[in-house]
Amino acid sequence: MNRVALAVSGGIARVTESALGPYQTAVIRIGFAATWLLFLLCEYPHRHELYGPDGPWGWDLGQQLTGLNGSFTVLMWSDARLWFETGYALAALSSLSLLLGWRTRTASVLFMVGVLSLQNRSVFMGDGGDNVVHLMSIYLVFTRCGRVWSLDARRERLGRAARARGERVVDRTGPVLWGVSGLALAVATGSGRMFDSDGLIPALLWGVWAAQALWWAVARRARTAEPRIALDVLANVLHNAALLVIMAEACLIYATAGWYKIQGSRWQDGTAVHYPLHLDYFSPWPALADLLSSNGTMVMLVTYGTVIVQVAFPFTLLHRRAKNVLLAFMILEHSVIAVVLGLPFFSLAMIAADAVFLPTSFLRRVGGLAARAREGLLSRGGRDTPAPAPPAPEDTERSHVGFPA
Structure with a gap:
């Protein structure tokens, strides 16, 4: 009985105290962002036929479909060509941002919006891989996918080093992104466009936006560590649950096939x-x-x-x-x-x-080889000082410290 209790308590502690699989989650982030970005760039000359105004799935048919199934797509908010071009460009930019791990919390949400908007606009365009990207874009929103191999992790390391030297570190980009995204959500909601579709995705967008504000307020204003620890535990639980769902989804795909x-x-x-x-x-x-x-x-x-x-x-x-x-x-x-x-x-x-x-040891070896290759390229380019190697994830603090954008 004691062994069972110890095993249960150890499992609970493991799930709540850390975000599991940081390297695997980073590879998923990089893999799906790269897949979608390459697809958008490859099909750029044909974008109007695939998802735009020149496609066989016209505007009227698109409105009928989204009205019946309630699917979310911002491309059905306007039939203007400029609106489509803007949406396509933002989908590509959000994919690049997620690939590099720059502001992964905001980038993952925008990545999801871009994927859903384009795919739900023309549901018959795809080869099977689009369904996988569709699902994974939603799951990635719940993961802490920028803890390693990302610009967020690099920014956090530099911030910790600066704070250790007694310097003050102020994040200005995060609040700006939060304010712009909140304004966009407010305008979309006020115009009545946001909830034309099923309310799940709009509610998720508002929920993530409110969670970012709460995280920032607790990190900056809380007088004790308990509120921050509670939010960190909740973020770890959501991450680990999403990672489990991703694994189950992959198994389900192969089993059913x-x-x-x-x-x-x-x-x-x-x-x-x-x-x-x-x-x-x-x-x-x-x-x-x-x-x-x-x-x-x-x-x-x-x-x-x-x-x-x-x-x-x-x-x-x-x-x-x-x-x-x-x-x-x-x-x-x-x-x-x-x-x-x-x-x-x-x-x-x-x-x-x-x-x-993929095994963590294998991914870390691949990351080490990539880091050494990068250092070799930089040294041949005239930079003699190699970039510092990233610490292990267990030594890396949260990658969304301060404002979790």
Whole structure:
């Protein structure tokens, strides 16, 4: 009984005292922000046909759809071309900000708004990866995804060093962002546009905005540490819950995909992989597709292997080595899909989702290699002093100290 009580209390302490998986959450942040940003840049010449005024899903059809399902999109607030161009540009800028980890709390909210606005404007534009980006953009709002590998973490390290030298550190950018975002929310709400859709997303936007104000007020005005500790515990619980949901979502995607494949006759007889290789839409390299499909044994092995890996993966999470082996196979599979079937953004989205299961030791080694490569580039560029290595996340204080923008 005592062991059970100790285990429960230890688990509660672990969930409330720290934001788990800081490196995994950072990789998810970087992966999905990069995927969406690359997609927006790649499709920039076709943006009007995909999501804008020249698309087959016209303004009237868009209004009917959003009126029926209550989906949130700021692009339906106006049919002006300038409004669309502004929304598209802000979606790209918020993706870049989230990728770099600059003001990740605000950037994650704007990233979500950009993803939902564009995707809900034309719901039939996508290849499957858009659904993953759609869901993850909402989950990222609840995570503390800027604790490592971000400009926020760098700013916090520099701020701590300055305070240690007795210097006063004042955050001016955070209050400005909070004020501008609050004004935008107030104007949208006052115009009646905000709650044209389902109230969940507008309520979330106002909730995050109010939480930022509360965090700043407690950090600056509280005379004791207890209110700040309470808010920090709440932020950790939300982060860890969102991380658990992201992991469950990834498992659900693979499990449902695998079990649905089992029911298909072509997957049962081992020929399913042959057919997409000969569809013009999925054949950017016909010669490569012909080479891969010419070997019947190879097609059969890839077909059965895909089903086995997808069905088995959720069951291997309790065994670290088996999980890592299957994870490597899935990442390799998505990389092949990106090249052979011409689905790079779908593959990038799925690889970013898979990254939540990568081992921390592996991610730290990759981060160390990236840091050394960066230092080498800077030294060759004429800077002899390398940048200081980031501390481990357990030694890093909250990345949203002061104003959590």
